[in-house]
Amino acid sequence: MMRDEAMRQRGRRREGRREEAMREGKMSEPLFCVNHPNVETTLRCNRCGDPICVRCAIRTPVGYRCPRCVREQQAAFYTGTAFDYPIAALIALPLAAAGAYFISFVGFFFAFFLSPVAGAIVSEAVWYGVRRRRTRYLWLVVGVSIIVATLLVALYQAGLFAGYPLVLGRLLRLDLGIYGVMATSTAAARLRIGR
Ligand SMILES: [Zn+2]
Numbered sequence: 001m002m003r004d005e006a007m008r009q010r011g012r013r014r015e016g017r018r019e020e021a022m023r024e025g026k027m028s029e030p031l032f033c034v035n036h037p038n039v040e041t042t043l044r045c046n047r048c049g050d051p052i053c054v055r056c057a058i059r060t061p062v063g064y065r066c067p068r069c070v071r072e073q074q075a076a077f078y079t080g081t082a083f084d085y086p087i088a089a090l091i092a093l094p095l096a097a098a099g100a101y102f103i104s105f106v107g108f109f110f111a112f113f114l115s116p117v118a119g120a121i122v123s124e125a126v127w128y129g130v131r132r133r134r135t136r137y138l139w140l141v142v143g144v145s146i147i148v149a150t151l152l153v154a155l156y157q158a159g160l161f162a163g164y165p166l167v168l169g170r171l172l173r174l175d176l177g178i179y180g181v182m183a184t185s186t187a188a189a190r191l192r193i194g195r
């Protein structure tokens with residue numbers, strides 16, 4: 001008898017908790033992914049609140065988000081157009097060539113210290129040239145421009161444009177090699193991170 005009474009009391013308590021949970025919305029309808037209506041889920045996008053399944057959820061530094069929100073935020077982040085790429089190349093090529101030409105006279109020791117500075121100058125000039133509009137591949141366009149400029153200067157210094165035959169030994173220069181690597185990586189990193 002006492003046992004029956006205890007069980008009934010426990011049952012009543014459980015019922016009470018359940019009702020409480022329902023009122024607070026904890027035991028609401030099961031969620032289904034907005035993109036996959038047959039997939040049940042407990043995840044929600046933390047920006048728009050849409051239910052999303054694990055396949056749709058994109059992990060961001062601020063939590064799980066739905067693909068639509070991630071696309072919208074990327075569109076808001078990139079403010080430039082494809083026209084910024086030729087502008088960037090037109091600024092980066094002559095500047096980087098001037099830098100490479102200068103480096104080809106100072107020796108590889110100074111190339112170590114001056115190449116990152118040259119890379120920073122090129123990236124700043126491009127950044128102002130495109131009026132601080134962000135584009136996805138700006139870093140890549142500028143990086144390729146610096147490499148092309150360095151190669152052109154190396155060919156020029158090897159005498160190719162003066163009609164001399166191309167000698168690989170004269171083309172492979174330590175100072176310009178250092179410049180090509182350090183200026184390119186500095187400029188690309190500056191344009192890629194935080195911009
Ligand atoms: Zn969302």
Ligand SMILES: [Zn+2]
Nearest residue numbers: 033036053056
């Ligand atoms: Zn899904």
